[in-house]
Amino acid sequence: MGKRDIHDEEHVVRCCSRQKQVVDENGTVLGVTWEAFALRDVDKGYLSVALFETVSGDADTRLIHIRGQWDQSGFRYNPRKAVMAVCNTGIIREYGLKRACKIRVLHEPSRQNDAYSAIRRLPQDNGDIDLLESLASEAAVSIHPIASLP
Amino acid sequence: MTKATFDLGKVGAPSLVMSQPNRLSLLLSPSARETNASLISQKVACTPSNLRGQQVDNDQNPDERKIFENRSELKILISQVAMHISANQRHDFFKQIDDLLDQDEWMEEDSLINKSSFFSFLRFITYSINVKRPSLTVASSGNVGASWFHNRRRLSIEFMNDDTVRMVLSQAPDDKNEGEVFVYQGKTPRLNEVLQPFDARDWYLDGQA
Numbered sequence: 214m215g216k217r218d219i220h221d222e223e224h225v226v227r228c229c230s231r232q233k234q235v236v237d238e239n240g241t242v243l244g245v246t247w248e249a250f251a252l253r254d255v256d257k258g259y260l261s262v263a264l265f266e267t268v269s270g271d272a273d274t275r276l277i278h279i280r281g282q283w284d285q286s287g288f289r290y291n292p293r294k295a296v297m298a299v300c301n302t303g304i305i306r307e308y309g310l311k312r313a314c315k316i317r318v319l320h321e322p323s324r325q326n327d328a329y330s331a332i333r334r335l336p337q338d339n340g341d342i343d344l345l346e347s348l349a350s351e352a353a354v355s356i357h358p359i360a361s362l363p
Numbered sequence: 364m365t366k367a368t369f370d371l372g373k374v375g376a377p378s379l380v381m382s383q384p385n386r387l388s389l390l391l392s393p394s395a396r397e398t399n400a401s402l403i404s405q406k407v408a409c410t411p412s413n414l415r416g417q418q419v420d421n422d423q424n425p426d427e428r429k430i431f432e433n434r435s436e437l438k439i440l441i442s443q444v445a446m447h448i449s450a451n452q453r454h455d456f457f458k459q460i461d462d463l464l465d466q467d468e469w470m471e472e473d474s475l476i477n478k479s480s481f482f483s484f485l486r487f488i489t490y491s492i493n494v495k496r497p498s499l500t501v502a503s504s505g506n507v508g509a510s511w512f513h514n515r516r517r518l519s520i521e522f523m524n525d526d527t528v529r530m531v532l533s534q535a536p537d538d539k540n541e542g543e544v545f546v547y548q549g550k551t552p553r554l555n556e557v558l559q560p561f562d563a564r565d566w567y568l569d570g571q572a
Contacts, residue, residue, distance in 0.1 A: 230470040232463055232501035235510040235519075238455070243512040246519050247531060248502050253472065291468045342531055343544045350517055350533050351542065 221303030
């Protein structure tokens, strides 16, 4: 299964734990912090995401498919509290270029997960917080609690 | 020694004293100490609700035990400054800690909260006036963060040791303005001065024009 650059008009989905969410007093998720896009040691130098447009249909259909791929591949997430941040690929690249960072967003499907994708060439030391904040605030165009999916 | 006095009505007026650099100590009257001790024991007894009445098994997953201990120590820290925050704030912080450190919902990317970071956060809350309700988050480093998001304005403050903070402020672009992002790392007392050019104090403080 081949890799390809994801088009600017397409989107990728990042799973964000409760610890990276900003939540109001009613439990409504207002957004995610820049930390949701920070590289950790376990990330091996890139961010794991999922291609939103792997299947056609409405948002719920697409997110349910991604959730199923996560289950199939053994990716562990919190079904009650984690959220799926849908991010526009074009905006990711645009902010990367503004920060002199040629980010690549690639669809890298596998047998276990046909939606698997990666955001590569981010600054490895998380030193560019401006960039990470821009990704969290502008590239993340919608937030979907996994618990709200059928 | 720096000393600040708060007028707290019935409990009396404790003195908030920094006896050593960056250590927050409370000099309380005997009645206030008794109330404080009672409050601490009540709050610790409430945590964790799913382990109430059960003995902690020594063979229990150490991660679960560490999460439980982390929750407890943070709540004890809150209880130690209970006189200087409202009951609503105390209740809200307890609730958010339970939410962030939930062993049943733990994800691989989650972190325990660094106690000295949380202490810095509490100092910020007690020394600031009329802080709006923050949403607490946890960085991968274990530092606690406080965020205020409203409309397309975002302010996040990460509390590190020794009253050092990393603040990220962003405002989304609109028809009139390009968006902006500002990052500051420095001492907590400088925050207001740093935020002034952005007219951003009202993002996290109530009652600001």
